Amino acid sequence: MDFLIMNEGFPLLSTIVFLPLAGALILLFLPGENVQRIWAMAVTSVNAAISLPLYSRFDLTTAKYQFGEHVSWIPSLNINYTMGIDGISLLLVLLTTLIMPLCVLGSWTYIKVRIREFMICLLIMETAMLGVFMALDFVLFYILWEAMLIPMYLLIGVWGGPRKIYASIKFFLYTLAGSVMLLVAIIALYLKTGTFSIPMMMGQEYASNFQIWVFLAFFLAFAIKVPMFPFHTWLPAAHVEAPTAGSVILASILLKMGTYGFLRFCLPITPLATLSLGPYILWMSVAAILYGGFTALAQSDMKKLIAYSSVGHMGFVTLGIFFLNRQGLEGAILQMINHGVTTGALFLCVGMMYERTHSREIADHSGIAQNLPIFVSFLTIFSLSSLAFPATNSFVGEFLVLAGAFSVNKIIAGAAIPGAILAAAYMMRLLQYVLFKGPGRPDLADLNVREIVTLAPLLCFVFWIGLAPEPFLSVMHTSVDYLIQQVDVAKTAQIALNVVP
Amino acid sequence: MLFAPELLMLIGSLVLFCLCLGQGKGNLAKNAALVLAIASCFLSLATLQMSGSLFYDAYRIDMYSQLFKLAISIGLVVVLLFSGELKGVDDQMRPEYFLFMILSTVGLMMLVSSVELLSLFIALELSSYSLYLMVPMRDDHGGIKMQMEAAIKYILFGVVATGTMLYGMSFIFGLTGTTYFSELVPKMHALASTPTAMLAIALFMSGLFYKLAVFPFHFWVPDVYQGASNATTAFISSIPKLGAVAILIRITTLVAPTGGEAVVNMLMILAVCSMFYGNLSALVQKDIKRLLGFSGISHAGFVLLGILTLKDTGYATSMYYIAGYVFMNMACFLVICKVSKNGENVCIDDMSGLYKRAPILALTLLVGMMALAGIPPFVGFMGKFMLLTGALRDGHLALVILAALNTAIAIFYYLSVVRVAFCSAPEERPDVPVDLLTRCVSIALIVVIIFMGVAPKQVLAVAETAVRSIF
Numbered sequence: 001m002d003f004l005i006m007n008e009g010f011p012l013l014s015t016i017v018f019l020p021l022a023g024a025l026i027l028l029f030l031p032g033e034n035v036q037r038i039w040a041m042a043v044t045s046v047n048a049a050i051s052l053p054l055y056s057r058f059d060l061t062t063a064k065y066q067f068g069e070h071v072s073w074i075p076s077l078n079i080n081y082t083m084g085i086d087g088i089s090l091l092l093v094l095l096t097t098l099i100m101p102l103c104v105l106g107s108w109t110y111i112k113v114r115i116r117e118f119m120i121c122l123l124i125m126e127t128a129m130l131g132v133f134m135a136l137d138f139v140l141f142y143i144l145w146e147a148m149l150i151p152m153y154l155l156i157g158v159w160g161g162p163r164k165i166y167a168s169i170k171f172f173l174y175t176l177a178g179s180v181m182l183l184v185a186i187i188a189l190y191l192k193t194g195t196f197s198i199p200m201m202m203g204q205e206y207a208s209n210f211q212i213w214v215f216l217a218f219f220l221a222f223a224i225k226v227p228m229f230p231f232h233t234w235l236p237a238a239h240v241e242a243p244t245a246g247s248v249i250l251a252s253i254l255l256k257m258g259t260y261g262f263l264r265f266c267l268p269i270t271p272l273a274t275l276s277l278g279p280y281i282l283w284m285s286v287a288a289i290l291y292g293g294f295t296a297l298a299q300s301d302m303k304k305l306i307a308y309s310s311v312g313h314m315g316f317v318t319l320g321i322f323f324l325n326r327q328g329l330e331g332a333i334l335q336m337i338n339h340g341v342t343t344g345a346l347f348l349c350v351g352m353m354y355e356r357t358h359s360r361e362i363a364d365h366s367g368i369a370q371n372l373p374i375f376v377s378f379l380t381i382f383s384l385s386s387l388a389f390p391a392t393n394s395f396v397g398e399f400l401v402l403a404g405a406f407s408v409n410k411i412i413a414g415a416a417i418p419g420a421i422l423a424a425a426y427m428m429r430l431l432q433y434v435l436f437k438g439p440g441r442p443d444l445a446d447l448n449v450r451e452i453v454t455l456a457p458l459l460c461f462v463f464w465i466g467l468a469p470e471p472f473l474s475v476m477h478t479s480v481d482y483l484i485q486q487v488d489v490a491k492t493a494q495i496a497l498n499v500v501p
Numbered sequence: 502m503l504f505a506p507e508l509l510m511l512i513g514s515l516v517l518f519c520l521c522l523g524q525g526k527g528n529l530a531k532n533a534a535l536v537l538a539i540a541s542c543f544l545s546l547a548t549l550q551m552s553g554s555l556f557y558d559a560y561r562i563d564m565y566s567q568l569f570k571l572a573i574s575i576g577l578v579v580v581l582l583f584s585g586e587l588k589g590v591d592d593q594m595r596p597e598y599f600l601f602m603i604l605s606t607v608g609l610m611m612l613v614s615s616v617e618l619l620s621l622f623i624a625l626e627l628s629s630y631s632l633y634l635m636v637p638m639r640d641d642h643g644g645i646k647m648q649m650e651a652a653i654k655y656i657l658f659g660v661v662a663t664g665t666m667l668y669g670m671s672f673i674f675g676l677t678g679t680t681y682f683s684e685l686v687p688k689m690h691a692l693a694s695t696p697t698a699m700l701a702i703a704l705f706m707s708g709l710f711y712k713l714a715v716f717p718f719h720f721w722v723p724d725v726y727q728g729a730s731n732a733t734t735a736f737i738s739s740i741p742k743l744g745a746v747a748i749l750i751r752i753t754t755l756v757a758p759t760g761g762e763a764v765v766n767m768l769m770i771l772a773v774c775s776m777f778y779g780n781l782s783a784l785v786q787k788d789i790k791r792l793l794g795f796s797g798i799s800h801a802g803f804v805l806l807g808i809l810t811l812k813d814t815g816y817a818t819s820m821y822y823i824a825g826y827v828f829m830n831m832a833c834f835l836v837i838c839k840v841s842k843n844g845e846n847v848c849i850d851d852m853s854g855l856y857k858r859a860p861i862l863a864l865t866l867l868v869g870m871m872a873l874a875g876i877p878p879f880v881g882f883m884g885k886f887m888l889l890t891g892a893l894r895d896g897h898l899a900l901v902i903l904a905a906l907n908t909a910i911a912i913f914y915y916l917s918v919v920r921v922a923f924c925s926a927p928e929e930r931p932d933v934p935v936d937l938l939t940r941c942v943s944i945a946l947i948v949v950i951i952f953m954g955v956a957p958k959q960v961l962a963v964a965e966t967a968v969r970s971i972f
Contacts, residue, residue, distance in 0.1 A: 014867060030950060074957060074958050075958065076814070076958070077887065077890065117860075139886070142877070143878055143882070149874070150867070150871055151877060152874060153919075158923050160854070164924060165925075168920070169913075169916060169920060172916055173909075173912060173916070176909060177909040180905040181904060183886065184901055184902055187886075187893045187901070188893065191894055192892075223562070319745050337714055
């Protein structure tokens with residue numbers, strides 16, 4: 001267990017994971033809709049607060065997994081309850097705990113029926129999502145990964161829009177179909193190593209043929225979750241039909257699980273396959289960036305536009321990951337956080353407008369700048385952040401990714417550049433319509449205090465990461481270096497194998 | 502004391518027989534059956550650690566048999582609790598219905614303890630004949646005598662399957678000159694790789710494949726599920742399968758661990774065929790009972806995955822899986838029995854808006870269906886996961902991939918039921934009244950399904966100890 005720094009005393013990670021679940025159980029017995037809302041808000045806020053020590057007590061100097069917990073679970077199969085976080089998962093855990101209270105706030109009046117059930121779904125989601133980022137045992141990971149499907153299915157299927165049935169089924173089937181082969185790969189790895197522990201599966205010398213198959217099984221599951229072109233078709237449907245909180249969770253956290261999967265499993269467990277298949281994935285990422293950009297340009301539905309822009313943004317993330325250098329990887333991780341902040345905020349904005357106009361069409365919101373100045377200010381900043389305007393968060397992320405890209409392969413990097421321009425084009429088009437075209441909507445009220453409070457924290461992060469990204473980057477340095485080292489070891493081993501006759 | 506659970510049930514069936522003689526004692530008979538079932542649970546639990554032989558060694562009490570008896574009794578209690586009011590069955594016939602239910606259970610309890618071919622056969626027939634009689638006991642809906650058709654099909658297929666099984670037994674007796682398992686095991690091991698022995702084992706197994714609804718002995722399933730009353734189907738679809746698995750494991754020990762290659766290949770092919778046939782057919786069903794019937798066929802295929810490893814852990818996993826299956830299945834049938842107003846069949850569309858009409862039933866349905874589909878954290882996932890691990894450990898990669906693909910196919914039809922229950926409007930369908938007892942049973946089933954899923958350690962440990970007690 002030398003990969004794990006055990007947590008002494010208070011089991012912080014388990015508390016953070018299971019607090020929402022406990023909250024959901026108590027919520028079953030709480031009467032009154034407002035009480036239920038406040039309770040959900042309280043649980044998620046407390047969880048956000050107690051997750052902050054993860055950052056302050058995080059040891060920057062080690063690549064080992066910290067705050068570790070280890071309990072035997074099913075000894076006959078060597079399955080354990082192992083939890084721990086490193087520099088890669090720390091920010092994602094914090095992102096999750098911080099986004100959840102905003103989701104609750106954002107659905108305060110949006111959800112009008114079955115508040116209790118809605119909040120229970122949100123809280124169960126939070127438990128599963130946090131667990132996915134913390135799990136260091138593959139079975140635990142898989143259980144939480146799949147367990148997320150049911151509450152998310154219900155969020156879309158029960159509280160969704162008019163085509164919710166189609167969207168929710170598509171989401172469920174796609175994700176599940178992707179992950180069944182993941183299960184087979186996990187079992188195959190277990191039979192090779194005799195353990196389900198993720199860190200112990202890393203750095204083993206598997207045959208390269210075996211690695212390719214395992215990598216492909218991983219890739220299918222994670223590429224669908226990201227979603228990479230051409231596995232993205234569930235995403236626009238699910239985003240458009242989901243309620244605001246559902247869209248935010250999908251965009252901010254669920255999509256990150258795919259790229260987190262690449263970082264945590266593909267690179268360190270199957271480095272040889274990563275090296276040999278990586279170039280193809282880079283081109284798939286470029287395709288996603290361009291495809292997402294062009295499709296977003298053609299949308300008249302605001303949610304769809306943001307959904308397709310997600311495809312493009314996540315393309316940048318996978319691009320950064322598979323260049324396998326420090327700048328690219330750090331840029332990718334930062335870009336995961338940025339996308340979570342910015343796209344989450346944009347979905348919240350659209351949701352707030354939908355509550356007022358019951359429409360997501362751009363044309364129905366033309367010229368509202370005159371009537372809703374506060375809203376439009378928020379929307380403008382988040383849109384600029386989405387197109388990676390300097391001084392906003394996405395600029396730092398995309399800059400790092402592209403810097404990493406240019407240092408390795410100028411052709412692929414050059415091919416991704418139009419994506420950045422496309423992002424500007426579709427976001428400016430959205431802004432132009434909302435700000436200037438049309439007569440305006442005098443019947444609409446501007447944002448109230450609750451809505452401002454919902455958006456303000458995200459606004460802070462946009463500028464904080466944009467202007468001073470060092471606190472965010474510093475936590476990942478050691479882990480990213482270690483990750484690159486893991487891949488390099490395999491690379492040199494392979495070269496040595498080829499050289500020595 | 503060793504024979505206590507069966508003895509109690511036998512006495513109980515006599516009591517029920519007396520009740521049949523009077524008029525309109527349906528409720529009394531139900532309560533008697535329920536008391537019997539609960540008492541049999543406790544007696545099985547009390548005799549769990551005992552072991553011994555009875556009836557000139559033809560009957561063996563060990564942890565393995567007692568564990569199955571416990572599971573059978575628990576299953577019976579649950580069925581009686583949620584379907585005891587027998588909506589689709591004529592009041593006049595109710596005492597007889599409970600009599601046959603108890604007799605069938607006695608048959609199964611004797612089956613799992615039988616270690617001699619003839620007593621095994623008699624026990625199997627006792628349980629089957631009672632079931633044959635339960636199927637036609639249903640009100641006639643629409644004058645098409647669906648229940649009669651179902652009963653005829655059930656008995657005809659059943660007779661053919663038992664005939665085949667008897668034929669296989671005759672081979673075994675011819676080869677070895679004995680009918681006792683304890684003597685059969687060494688003799689069959691010596692013969693294990695001969696074609697005749699393979700044929701004998703295959704024929705012997707077919708009678709149990711029929712009970713378990715494994716392809717190609719599944720033809721009775723959809724029609725019987727549809728034709729029999731909801732309570733009967735709940736019983737047929739779960740409890741006899743426990744007995745079938747118990748005996749299948751016993752038969753497999755005749756060839757395990759060496760020389761069983763042909764048997765393994767046969768089981769593999771049957772498993773794959775069952776999964777694909779069951780899942781693909783279930784995709785197009787409208788009637789939920791038919792859907793669950795086909796899903797049962799595919800689950801039978803999954804159970805074979807554990808048996809075909811010919812290892813103790815594999816057997817234990819199969820036991821775990823079938824026990825989990827009983828609970829998942831019961832959860833679904835509980836909802837069907839409650840949603841069905843007068844005992845008529847339930848279509849998928851009848852579940853529309855169930856989450857508004859009866860939230861607790863909708864939740865039970867969600868848990869049951871998702872557990873059947875193999876979504877964590879429910880028992881269905883853990884069972885499938887362990888079965889796949891065991892099969893892959895034995896090197897059956899193709900089989901595991903096909904099984905995994907089947908999981909993906911299956912999710913579609915399970916989800917289509919859940920979708921209707923949660924995402925559709927009720928459209929004038931009335932609320933479903935749910936009494937306190939049903940509520941408690943629902944919650945208990947959900948808790949068991951989740952608990953077995955997240956803490957399989959204890960269940961597996963018990964199952965594994967039990968499997969070792971066979972030898």
